[in-house]
Structure formats: C-alpha cells, structure tokens
Amino acid sequence: MLQLQFIKERTEEVIERLKIKNVADIEQRISEILKLDEQRRALQQQSDAVKAEQNTIAKEVGMLFKQGKRDEAEVLKARTAELKAKEKELGEQSSAIEEELNAQLISLPNAPHISVPKGKSEADNVVVDEFGQKPELFEGALPHWDLCAKYDIVDFELGNKITGAGFPVYKGKGARLQRALINFFLNEAANAGYIEIQPPLMVNEASGLGTGQLPDKEGQMYTIPLDGLYLIPTAEVPITNIYRNVLLQSSDVFPIKHVGYSECFRREAGSYGKDVRGLNRLHEFSKVEIVVVEHPDRSYDMLEEMKAHVGSLLQKLQLPYHILKLCGGDISFTSAMTFDFEVWSAAQQRWLEVSSVSNFETFQSNRMKLRFKDSDGRTKLAHTLNGSALALPRIMAALLENNQTENGIRIPAALVPYMGCETID
C-alpha cells in the first residue's frame, strides 16, 4: 500500500499518478484518507494525554502505598476510574477510525510511475522493443497441442484423469525439456548474480498479505482451509516474504538478488476458450522467478537490468519476442511500472506472455515493513522488484511450434547440453 506520509506530502502527484490507473473518484478517496488521518491523530493525542496522566497517578499511588498513606492513595485510585473510562472510549473511536483508514489505504492501488502510458486495456499497451524474426512454418505445421500428442511429450488427457483440466502430465522428452529449461534459467540467473532460493510452495496468510495477493486476489489462489495455508501462485510470494518485517542494517546490502524455481498454482477462474488451449494457461505450471530488493534511488536502473536479463534468455533460446510497456489500465494493482515480454507462437499466430517484470517501489515493502538504514542514518522503506525468468509452458509452446520440422522438433543450441539431444522426434 501507499505510504500515508507520501500521500500527505505529495497529494497532487499521487492523484495525478493514480489517474493513470483510471481509479474512480480518486480526489474524493484521497481527501477522505487525509481526513481520517487527521481525526486519528487528534484522537491519539487526546488518548496519549489521558494515558500520561494515568501513568503519573500509578506512580504516585505506588509511592503513597509505600509510605503507608492509604487514604490518599484511594482518592487517586478513584480518579483513574474516570480516566480509564475515557481512555476506553477514545481507544474505541480511534481504532474504528484506524480500521477504516487502513481499509481505505489497503484498497488503494499502487501509483503508477509518471511515465506509464494512459490507457484502458491491453490494447493500449506500448511496444517498446522487438527482437528476432517470426519464422515461416512449412505446410502442415501443427499447433503445440497437436505436437504434444504426436511426439507423446505432454499428455493433457492423463492430467484430466489424475487431477483435472489444466494439470498436464509431461512425459519422456517433454519432461526432460521442462527440466532442461528450469536448469538453464537457474544457471543463467546464477551467472547474472542472483542467489538461488528453493522456497516452500505453501504460504500463510501474512505472506499473502505482504506481497498483495491477499485480499486482492484471494479467489485466484488454491487454499488449504484446514491449515490456513495457500498454494503459491508464484515464487514471488515466499521469496519476497523472506524480507517481511526485516530492518536491513545498512544500504550496502543492495541490491539483494534472488532467483527461485517453483511450481505455481492458479485457479484462473473465468478463463476460457483459446486462452486455455494446450499449454496456454494452466492451473499448475513451472516458473523461474527473479526477485530483487533495491535502494529506492536505483530501483529503475535495476528494472532495466532485469529486463535485459529476461531478454537475453529469450535471445539464447532464439525466440522472437517483443516488450510491452503496460498502460495504466492493464498494469497490476501492486505495480508502479511493468514490462511484459511476449513470444511469438508461430502456429497459433499469436503472442504469448512469458514474463512480466515490475517495480513495486514501496508498495510491497510498506505492507511487509521491509526497511533499511540509509547512509544518512534514517530508516526507509526499500523497493522491491520481480520478474519471470521465465514461465515454462508458453516458452515450451513457442519452442515446439517455431522449431518444428518434418523430421521432428529442433532444440536450440543453448538447451542442447541440458537436453542431451538435438531433436524431439
């Protein structure tokens, strides 16, 4: 969530930036927040004064008892009864207002960076970079779901039987390709200085709140009510939450760069049609995620560095891609700036999103209380960023389709050492 202090000090800017996200009635919502904050502070001052008097009396009572002046002590005790009643009343008012204030703050999305383009939907996203050539496929080329069946490498029917739709079974060289991609992505990240993390695949409620999946996207996560746990929708959640309630003792630790592979679980309620065909959208999929904690002054440089890393992976896999700068209407609730990477799926003749790289500025760190001591001695909120590097199924879909030949599917050179073969046939 946005920092109250930031809203107070730079009200106009916050409103302008939130307008990029098309937040309705934003002026009203902000002024309501500022009003609640004023009320809260006034109440707290009153309540603090009452508590101060109570503390003084309590000390006096103690001394009087020691001196044996019981009668005088009793008089003071009577006074505290009044104070207690008053404090209780003030406390109730104050916590009601605080609750309301908190609810309003937490329901307010992150303010997009001022350079984020305005727009209503994905149609308004801006292509900022392109790489590679769309391949010309031969006559009779197949979409990846047919290739999966032809070479018996991904079995959707078997997944339906064992679990349900969206839980495919990878077999033979299909399973091998998954493992190759995971290792390739992890090694590339390690070479780029990311420290590998293998996180739990289930998280508690506090972690869900920390990165913003809760309460916003509760319906998108699989839950285990009996134990109060959630299956992670991305490794971002457990990895970023490593730093929940952490006060870093120096700014020398930046940047903190992590990479983690995990299975990701998403209910994807409401999805249908061509979007969920084959590997396009699954309930369980593998993803390698990069997560960075960075100094506020350098987070946008880091965003560029992460973009470059993701781009290098796609180039090594020889997949044609473009980069979109998401517009205000398409950017996520928690993000200040997001770039989407889409690869060309030659048989489907469509772009598939394979990575989303975002800077959250202090939105997550404010919720998580992720702070650091800056060189000026002040305690500040760190910036968090993350990106997919990369999500497997759509990479696999594009690889299969783009590299198909009459004699099988060609494995890109960078993956051959991991696959142990040059073709799937």
Place this chain on the structure above:
RNA sequence: GGAAAGUUGGCGGAGUGGUCGAACGCGGCGGUCUUGAAAACCGUUGACCUUCACGGGUCCGGGGGUUCGAAUCCCUCACUUUCCGCCA
C-alpha cells in the same frame, strides 16, 4: 497426535507486580593511549507513533484479560526445544 519446558534489545543472558525500555557480557560506534594496530580504560549504542519544539505515548513472541500499576499474574494462539508416537 500426546507430554513437558521455553520465547526478553544485533547476539548471549538477568529480571515473578511499582524505582524496568529493561542488569551484565559480547558485538557496533566515538574517544584516551599508540608511529600505527592490538590490549586497557572512558563514553555511547533498539524500533515505532505523535509534536514546530519541549515533551508525551506504544512495543519484553502475537492477541485478549486481571490490577491504581504487568516483562513479571491469568486466558488464548503461534513458534522453538526435549521425550513418546508416526514417518519420506
């Protein structure tokens, strides 16, 4: 799953109703001494809210309660350790 004991500041560890935001040690920072360093000695050293400021308030695992007053007593939850059970 059953039983017991625990959870205190960056770390270790005192503290069973008031003078405790908390002894003491280590670590960190500043200084004296030294050509420099070490040792020794002296000083200093948590976070948060609020106030222009002085100041005030909150925090001893989380939440609730008893009391004029809670790190200390009670309830509850979480976690840790040990024993038993189960087990990749």
